[in-house]
Amino acid sequence: MDLQGKRVVIFGGKTGLLGQSLTKALTSTGAKVYPLSSKDCDLLEPVEVEKLLNRRDPDLIINAVAYTAVDLAEDEEEAAFALNATAPQLLAAEAIRRGIPFVHYSTDFVFKGDSETPYTVYDETGAFSVYGISKAEGERNLLALGYEKTLIIRISWLFGPGKINFVEKILSLAEERDTLSVVDDQTGSPSYAPDVATNTVKLLEHDATGIYHLANSGDTTWYGLASAAVALTNIDCDVQPVPSSAYPTKATRPRYSVLDLGRFTQATGETPRHWKEALEEYVKKELKK
Numbered sequence: 001m002d003l004q005g006k007r008v009v010i011f012g013g014k015t016g017l018l019g020q021s022l023t024k025a026l027t028s029t030g031a032k033v034y035p036l037s038s039k040d041c042d043l044l045e046p047v048e049v050e051k052l053l054n055r056r057d058p059d060l061i062i063n064a065v066a067y068t069a070v071d072l073a074e075d076e077e078e079a080a081f082a083l084n085a086t087a088p089q090l091l092a093a094e095a096i097r098r099g100i101p102f103v104h105y106s107t108d109f110v111f112k113g114d115s116e117t118p119y120t121v122y123d124e125t126g127a128f129s130v131y132g133i134s135k136a137e138g139e140r141n142l143l144a145l146g147y148e149k150t151l152i153i154r155i156s157w158l159f160g161p162g163k164i165n166f167v168e169k170i171l172s173l174a175e176e177r178d179t180l181s182v183v184d185d186q187t188g189s190p191s192y193a194p195d196v197a198t199n200t201v202k203l204l205e206h207d208a209t210g211i212y213h214l215a216n217s218g219d220t221t222w223y224g225l226a227s228a229a230v231a232l233t234n235i236d237c238d239v240q241p242v243p244s245s246a247y248p249t250k251a252t253r254p255r256y257s258v259l260d261l262g263r264f265t266q267a268t269g270e271t272p273r274h275w276k277e278a279l280e281e282y283v284k285k286e287l288k289k
């Protein structure tokens, strides 16, 4: 798809962590982008959604909206399912009616996390948190529609500009404390939002459809990510590894949820840069630490 001049509606594009990077990346292709927040259009209000889309008449719909409060979702199952499982179908139905492509994001939390090797797009899902189950149901609902212009992109451990995230939180805590304890028994793939956004553009330019995994290359633990971020700065803070049991959370996280990026490389001929390189750009150029 040539994005130049295309009308692109991005749900979540105005205020979301990923959405804001998508807005930037899509705008730089020459597309006419309409970024939205929940105030502009509530995805839980189908009439509002239809009116908005009729007014904007898009050539492409991107859904970067989700119920992302992983622990709160354990108590707010209905709200999580409404946004993560039901709303994507509504957007896909609008895309089908218009015959235009639809991009939707999902998560590494759809996996059980008991693997020893990176999860491929062909691996079975097995989510156990409400958030993960609701996102997996969102994927299934889209696949059940059988619409060939649907692109589902699973990402993981997102960080980047525009909204508070793990890396920014760690650095501000490190500035206040002498030591920090960070979980070292969950392994995943950090994803820099601007890289996910530019790589999404690459998938669109290659007319990719179906399920893809997108993250930065390499993997680490939360401790690995936190200590690498602090090491890029002059902050004097001792980062210590601890087991998940030191920080009990309402929702259990996958122990291992590294994403295999092979299908992205097959489609585009490119390999996403390593997370350490992306982290350095974020910490030094964006956060200016």
Ligand SMILES: NC(=O)c1ccc[n+]([C@@H]2O[C@H](COP(=O)([O-])OP(=O)(O)OC[C@H]3O[C@@H](n4cnc5c(N)ncnc54)[C@H](OP(=O)(O)O)[C@@H]3O)[C@@H](O)[C@H]2O)c1
Pocket: 011, 012, 013, 014, 015, 016, 017, 018, 019, 036, 037, 038, 039, 041, 042, 043, 044, 063, 064, 065, 066, 067, 068, 083, 105, 106, 107, 108, 135, 154, 155, 156, 157, 158, 159, 163
């Ligand atoms: N963050 C991660 O670490 C991570 C990891 C893996 C996958 N993902 C996936 O990546 C995608 C983007 O996540 P994110 O972290 O960028 O999300 P986010 O920062 O939490 O942003 C969510 C966006 O959804 C909008 N929104 C919430 N409720 C809405 C509603 N009822 N109607 C319309 N818009 C609504 C929000 O708008 P307001 O600001 O107006 O509320 C915001 O723009 C999601 O599919 C998520 O599951 C994220």
